[in-house]
Amino acid sequence: MISIQALKKSYKNTPVVDIPQLGISQNESFGLVGNNGAGKTTLFRMILDLVRPTEGEVQINGRNGQGNDEWKHYVGSFLDENFLIPYLTPDEYFKFVGKLHNYSDADLKHFTQKFEDLFHGEITGKDKYIGDLSKGNLKKVGIAAAFLGNPQVVILDEPFENLDPTSQIRLKQLLQQERQSRSLTYLISSHDLNHITEICERIVVLEKGRIIKDLKGTNLLAELEAYFNA
Amino acid sequence: MIQALFVHSWKKFTRSVSFSKELATHLFLAFIALTLVGYSLALGFVLENIITKGLKQADSFQFLNGLVLYYFGFEFMMRYFMQNLPVLDVQPYLHLPMKRSRIVHYLLLKSEVHVLNILVPLLFAPFAFTTVAARFGTGAWNWLLSLWMISIGMHYVILLFKKGWDDTLPGFLALIAFFGLLGASDYYGWFKLSEVSSWLFAYTVQGPILLLIITLFVLLLYFFSFRFFLHSMYPDERTLQKTTWGRTQDWSFLNSFGAVGDWINLEIKLILRNKRTRNVLFLSSFFLLYGLIFYTRDRYTEGMPGFLLFIGTFITGIFMINYGQFLFSWQGGHFDFILTRPVSLTQYVESKYWLLSGVTVICFLLSIPYVYFGWKILLIQTAMTLFNLGVNSYVIMNMAMWEPKKIDLGKGTTFNYEGVGAAQWVMGIPILIGPYLFYLPFSWAGYPTLGLLAVGIVGLIGIVLRPYFLKITTQRLESRRYVIAAGFRKD
Numbered sequence: 001m002i003s004i005q006a007l008k009k010s011y012k013n014t015p016v017v018d019i020p021q022l023g024i025s026q027n028e029s030f031g032l033v034g035n036n037g038a039g040k041t042t043l044f045r046m047i048l049d050l051v052r053p054t055e056g057e058v059q060i061n062g063r064n065g066q067g068n069d070e071w072k073h074y075v076g077s078f079l080d081e082n083f084l085i086p087y088l089t090p091d092e093y094f095k096f097v098g099k100l101h102n103y104s105d106a107d108l109k110h111f112t113q114k115f116e117d118l119f120h121g122e123i124t125g126k127d128k129y130i131g132d133l134s135k136g137n138l139k140k141v142g143i144a145a146a147f148l149g150n151p152q153v154v155i156l157d158e159p160f161e162n163l164d165p166t167s168q169i170r171l172k173q174l175l176q177q178e179r180q181s182r183s184l185t186y187l188i189s190s191h192d193l194n195h196i197t198e199i200c201e202r203i204v205v206l207e208k209g210r211i212i213k214d215l216k217g218t219n220l221l222a223e224l225e226a227y228f229n230a
Numbered sequence: 231m232i233q234a235l236f237v238h239s240w241k242k243f244t245r246s247v248s249f250s251k252e253l254a255t256h257l258f259l260a261f262i263a264l265t266l267v268g269y270s271l272a273l274g275f276v277l278e279n280i281i282t283k284g285l286k287q288a289d290s291f292q293f294l295n296g297l298v299l300y301y302f303g304f305e306f307m308m309r310y311f312m313q314n315l316p317v318l319d320v321q322p323y324l325h326l327p328m329k330r331s332r333i334v335h336y337l338l339l340k341s342e343v344h345v346l347n348i349l350v351p352l353l354f355a356p357f358a359f360t361t362v363a364a365r366f367g368t369g370a371w372n373w374l375l376s377l378w379m380i381s382i383g384m385h386y387v388i389l390l391f392k393k394g395w396d397d398t399l400p401g402f403l404a405l406i407a408f409f410g411l412l413g414a415s416d417y418y419g420w421f422k423l424s425e426v427s428s429w430l431f432a433y434t435v436q437g438p439i440l441l442l443i444i445t446l447f448v449l450l451l452y453f454f455s456f457r458f459f460l461h462s463m464y465p466d467e468r469t470l471q472k473t474t475w476g477r478t479q480d481w482s483f484l485n486s487f488g489a490v491g492d493w494i495n496l497e498i499k500l501i502l503r504n505k506r507t508r509n510v511l512f513l514s515s516f517f518l519l520y521g522l523i524f525y526t527r528d529r530y531t532e533g534m535p536g537f538l539l540f541i542g543t544f545i546t547g548i549f550m551i552n553y554g555q556f557l558f559s560w561q562g563g564h565f566d567f568i569l570t571r572p573v574s575l576t577q578y579v580e581s582k583y584w585l586l587s588g589v590t591v592i593c594f595l596l597s598i599p600y601v602y603f604g605w606k607i608l609l610i611q612t613a614m615t616l617f618n619l620g621v622n623s624y625v626i627m628n629m630a631m632w633e634p635k636k637i638d639l640g641k642g643t644t645f646n647y648e649g650v651g652a653a654q655w656v657m658g659i660p661i662l663i664g665p666y667l668f669y670l671p672f673s674w675a676g677y678p679t680l681g682l683l684a685v686g687i688v689g690l691i692g693i694v695l696r697p698y699f700l701k702i703t704t705q706r707l708e709s710r711r712y713v714i715a716a717g718f719r720k721d
Contacts, residue, residue, distance in 0.1 A: 048570050052712040072572040082566040082719060085496070087503045087639065099492055100571050129503070131639075149572075 001026040001153060001185050002047065007056035009042055009209075017042050017209040019056075024185065026152070031200030032189040033224065039209040040189040041079060041157055047187070048077055048155065060153075073101070076151035078142035078159070086131030090123045090141045093130060094148065101149035115144045118170045135162040143171065147178065154178075155187040160195050168195065175199050193228070197221040235323075235336045247717040248633040255656050263345040270352035277357045290361055292428055299427035301353075302380060307409070309346055309388045311655070316341040316389075320463055334459045338452065341389060342382075350381040362435065369435030376434045379444045386451040390458060402512055406519070489573070493581030494588075500560060504639040507553065507560060514549035514589070518596055521545055525603040536673055538607070539665050539685070542614035545597050547622055549589045551658035554626035557582055558707075562636030562718035569715060579704045583623055583696070590618050609679075613686035614665065620692025622661045624699045629657060631710055636718040 004022040008015060017039040024030050032040050045051040047058050049065045057064050060071040077083070085093055098108045112124050122137055123144075130141060139162050146154050160168050172195055178184055190196040196203065197220040205213040205227060215223055246252060281290040316337040323333060354377055362370040391401065434440045481498065484491035501507040524541050553560075561568070568578060594615040601608040665685045672681030692699065707714075 050566055050569055050712075050715055069572060069574060072570060075570075077570050079566065082564055083570065085564050085567060087500055088496075092499075096492065096496060097571065100489070100573060 001028070001061060002187075003059040003062075004047075005056050005059070007043075007046060007058065008054045009039075009046060009051065010054045015054075015209055017046065017053075019043070019209075019211055022204070022211065024187065026185055027179075027183050028202060029179065029186045029200045030188070031196040031203040032187065032206060033191070033193065033196060033203060034189075034206035037208075038206040040206055042209075043206070044077070044079055044155055044157055044187065044189065048075070048079075073149065074151050075153040075155065076146040076149060077155040078139075078146040079155075079157040081138055081142075083142055083145070084130050084138060087129055089127060089129055090133075091125070093141065094124075094145065097145050097148045103148070111148065112144075114147075115140075115174070118144070118167060118174060120167070136164060136167065139163060140167065150182075152183065153185040153187065157189050158191060159188060160190055160192050168192075172199060193221060193224050197224065232332055232336045232339070235333065236340070239340070246635065247720050248635040251633040258656055266345060267348070267352060270349060271356070274353045274356035277353075278361050290357075291365065292432065294357065295431035296425065296428040298377065298431050302384065305346065305349065305381065306384055306388070309384060310391075310405070313344060313346060313385070313388050313392070314341075315392050324463065330460060330463055331456075333463070334456055337459060338389075338455060342385065344385075347382060347385060350378045366435040369437075372438050372441045373431065373434045376431070376441045376444050379441065379448050383444065383448040383451050386448070386455045390451070390455055393458060393462065402516075405516070489577045490581045490584065493578060494585050497561075497581065497585050500639070501553075504560075506637070506639065510549070510552045513552060514593065517548040518545055518593060521597060521600045521603075521607075525600055525607055536666070536669065536678070538610050539614060539669055539682075540662055542610040543618065543622075543662055543665060545600075546590050546593045546611060546615045547618040547661060549593065550586050550618060550622060550626055551661055552654060553589075554586055554623070555630055555654065555657040556634070556637060557586075557627055557630035558714065559630070559634040559637045559718075560639065562634060563638060565636075565715050565718045569711065575707055575711075576700070576704045579627070579707060580700055582627060583700060583703075586623050586626070587619050590615060590623075609682055613682045613689065616686045616689030616693065617665050618661075618689070620689035620694075620696075621664060624692065624703060625660060625664065627703050628706060629660070631706060631714065634714060634717060636720070 002022075002024040004019055006021070007017060007019045009017040032043070034040050042051060046053050047060075047065065049058075049067075052066070057066065059065065060075065063070065065071055085096070088096065094112060095108060098111070103111070112119075116124070118140055123133075123140060130138065133141065139159065143156060143159050146156060159171060163171060175186065175188075176199060179186070186200065188196060188200060200220075201216060203213075203215045203220050203224065204211055205215070205224070213223075213227060243249070243252065277294065278290055281287050281293050285293070287293040320333060324330070351374070354374055358370045358374040362373055366373075394401075430440075480495045484495050487494075501511055520541060524538070558565070568575075594611060597611055598608065600611065668684045668688050669678075669681035672678065672684055
């Protein structure tokens with residue numbers, strides 16, 4: 001699904017991402033962990049064609065992501081508040097993005113119903129602008145919007161950050177549910193080892209821009225904790 | 231401690247994403263300011279001669295005093311358009327052991343560094359020290375200082391106005407009323423402003439009383455401004471704009487235009503729901519009245535028809551200039567959104583073109599009544615509108631791509647200043663000069679009407695070639711998207 005070849009990004013001759021090869025297959029639940037400044041967000045940005053790589057390329061479904069808009073139809077993402085429109089209410093925002101995906105009103109309703117649990121009554125049906133929402137609620141709007149358009153790939157950068165404990169659990173359930181109902185590839189980064197090992201079957205550890213570990217299997221949490229304890 | 235704030239301000243400027251653009255703009259402004267200073271000084275020195283020998287007035291002092299109030303009216307206008315609100319992103323400093331009063335004093339002091347605050351001494355000092363001193367001795371000091379104090383007082387009045395009233399309907403009406411009255415009283419001669427002025431300022435040389443009163447007043451204004459700014463240091467209160475402007479729904483007729491219509495709808499919401507963009511809109515509608523000042527005077531309509539091109543461009547294109555130069559910056563806060571959604575940049579750029587054009591056309595329609603002053607006016611405005619639509623729109627859109635900086639709509643701005651000020655006008659200069667390139671050759675050859683026609687035709691060509699120009703603009707945006715996006719991500 002996503003193929004990364006010889007990808008490098010340097011700022012003023014300091015490499016921040018250096019990945020010779022990385023492949024993420026369809027229906028894979030891929031987790032990304034690493035210390036602060038390890039390059040997780042930069043990697044995601046390069047996959048989403050927000051940052052131009054110094055070298056190498058990212059291929060989505062066999063085609064280079066750069067310079068074409070096709071992948072945007074089936075890749076949903078949420079990295080930070082720059083993905084939200086602060087002067088719209090969440091309802092208006094969902095409607096707007098829905099339009100980009102040719103959603104009908106019924107589609108939109110079906111969509112928001114899915115997230116009602118997560119929203120906890122604070123997001124939809126309110127007259128509050130996104131810009132006035134708390135950080136946690138902002139995240140919820142963004143995460144939900146990433147699922148608009150029934151994407152095949154969903155990329156989330158630290159989705160559990162800023163969420164209250166109930167919401168974290170609900171989000172986890174939602175992510176797992178979605179994957180069960182259809183073919184879905186996740187790219188999720190997180191600092192929360194517990195959550196990410198529960199959702200993802202494959203975890204990649206990034207340090208100073210390089211892949212240090214590529215783990216699969218059942219003992220993920222123990223291995224990760226051992227690594228970070230060192 | 232205040233020094234640290236100045237140092238930070240300097241660092242912010244030099245490390246800014248738009249550094250080279252802002253540097254160029256500020257250098258240009260500095261150049262203009264220097265020229266202004268030079269001319270003012272020169273004028274100041276020859277005032278005496280102009281009045282007594284050129285205008286053949288016997289008492290130069292009395293004559294000049296008569297004009298002083300008019301001068302202040304002029305200065306008020308200049309201040310409104312040229313003076314910026316001092317802005318500091320105060321949040322990083324609020325939780326530090328730094329006295330809030332220090333911050334406010336810093337803001338107020340910083341705002342004083344402006345060429346407009348030395349205009350009075352430049353213009354009037356030479357006259358004061360020669361003519362006035364000769365006649366009234368030390369009274370000359372009272373005179374000069376009184377004038378200067380009034381000028382500084384106005385500085386704070388404008389500051390207060392812009393801070394408190396700028397976005398509100400009462401403020402807007404007050405402004406119109408003020409300028410309206412000023413113009414009307416002059417036009418209809420309701421009271422001899424020059425006599426009042428003359429008497430008032432002649433009085434200053436009698437003794438320091440008037441000066442003291444004025445100074446007291448200015449100190450009060452400073453104190454008032456201080457309190458006002460101090461109370462405005464709660465960042466969350468800025469965003470609690472409970473206006474009804476924003477509750478706009480989509481404009482349904484735009485829905486039938488597909489994605490382009492959706493983007494225009496979004497931008498309309500942006501403009502109406504955010505203070506700064508609302509301001510730009512107000513300003514643009516305010517400038518529709520510009521014609522009343524210039525079209526009524528034969529001096530302009532008959533004597534300098536070329537100047538009217540300028541007015542025409544202004545009246546129809548003011549929104550394009552003020553909003554358009556930050557075209558991509560307004561939405562800079564969610565540029566990443568645009569880049570990661572199935573949006574074609576072509577549609578995005580096109581929607582912006584239609585927004586700018588739409589408002590320009592609306593301005594044109596609203597300015598049609600100016601035909602009252604003559605068919606020539608209508609002709610000029612039509613030609614200018616066409617030129618704005620067919621040439622200036624593309625120019626502005628492309629200029630907006632030069633190192634754009636994110637405008638944080640919610641929390642004030644990320645600029646060093648807030649609101650419309652001198653720097654914004656600089657960006658408008660190419661727009662205003664453009665038409666002349668086509669008009670002047672004909673005008674100098676003696677065929678001004680043909681010149682107008684030429685301008686209009688060039689505009690029409692630009693309109694017809696829209697797909698081509700939009701394609702070029704989109705390509706430019708496409709090639710710069712990474713740099714622009716990175717710039718927007720910075721705070």
